């Protein structure tokens with residue numbers, strides 16, 4: 001396993017459809033419809049203004065029933081079977097969302113262990129793991145990433161990164177092929 005790159009996977013916008021969920025909460029809360037396909041700024045307060053930042057992430061149910069992105073679960077399971085060290089990396093936002101994400105991962109991946117497959121950081125830009133691949137969707141992250149292989153999960157809000165990362169895609173099969181081509 002040692003010569004294989006470590007696989008670091010963001011949760012919101014990479015494993016699950018965070019924008020769709022957030023827009024559903026916003027609609028229930030305010031009655032205002034936001035087409036999540038068209039959200040073109042990573043700062044959600046610009047498209048869904050609320051008084052509290054991360055307002056809906058205090059709800060322990062936020063991740064219950066959330067949509068997974070197509071192909072994410074089966075590809076991540078496959079990477080685990082292929083003997084990659086898979087770690088989910090997430091920036092701490094609210095206590096409720098941390099617990100809910102942990103529950104989601106435990107329920108979804110039979111092999112998931114908190115000690116081995118989970119990393120919570122204040123800023124992902126601080127990560128320094130020489131032989132690693134990260135899959136993330138945060139454009140600010142890629143501007144400062146110190147990691148070797150950077151895969152940007154494609155959304156409207158990060159389209160300016162097309163061509164500036166190792167791979168820009170929203171297709172998990174393409175992500176799998178890229179990772180397998182590395183060694």
Ligand SMILES: [Mg+2]
Nearest residue numbers: 010012013137
């Ligand atoms: Mg994300």
